[in-house]
Amino acid sequence: MSSTINQNTMKKTALLLGFILFTIATASAQTFRGLDKTPMDMAYYPDDYAHDRKFAPAKIGTDKAMVRITYNRPFKNGREVFGKLVPYGKVWRAGANEAPEIKFYQDVTIGGKKIPAGSYALLTIPNENEWTIIISSDVDQWGAYSYNEKLDVARVNVPVQKAETPLENFSIQFAKKDAKNAVMYMGWDTTVVAVPIGL
Structure with a gap:
């Protein structure tokens, strides 16, 4: 029992x-929520710096990274982008979702304007023939809805170029100009701008 x-x-x-x-x-x-419809991406200068630092240190030697940007890449999806989806003359977050965060590992100059090493928000004002590039101290902002001009660290105007082939996704990429200078290319649809960055 x-x-x-x-x-x-x-x-x-x-x-x-x-x-x-x-x-x-x-x-x-x-x-977990589903994937964001707008993928996030990251670009370095020198290109693939984090990867090479780990797997190909001889390639970068003692060079330090100059810059890294984290941004979202909206799709064109058959839409007319600049002047329509992205209005001319208004502050734009340069992508989708959060404003891109640009990190300078060293003090740099953009268009002759000195910017101390640190992290910033990257915003733009697109126009048909010229864009204004804005480096703002206000990081972690969604879109450009809370944009405050008083927090600008630098503003630089750059001319618009035409892409040979339309870009489906908004894209940012760095290219070497010479030992102490690089170019940040931003492009979407048939529009490209080139932003000079130097040490």
Whole structure:
């Protein structure tokens, strides 16, 4: 009799323990939201700096990174981009979602304007023939809705160029100009701008 009671007690205890563990597992299970429709990307100068620092250190030697940018890449999706989807003459976040965050690892100059090493927001004012590039101290802003001109660190005007082939996604890429100078290219659809960055 006592053996039967002990077996029943053990079964009840095991069932209760199993239920408790299931409840804890269910309560702490993480659910993930789906992928963002606008992918996030990152670009370095020198190109692939983080990868080469780990896997090809001889390629970069003692060079330090100059700049890194993290940004979102909206799709064109058959839309007319500049002047329509992105209005001319208004502050634009240069991409989608959060304003891009640009990190300068060293003090740099953009269009002759000195910018101390650090992290900033990158904003723009697109126009048909010229863009204004804005480096702002207001990082972590969504879009350009909270843009405050008083937080500008630098503003530079650059001419618009035409892309040979339309770009489906908004893109940012760096290219070497010479030992101490690089160019940040921003392009979408048939529009490209080149922003000079120097040490």
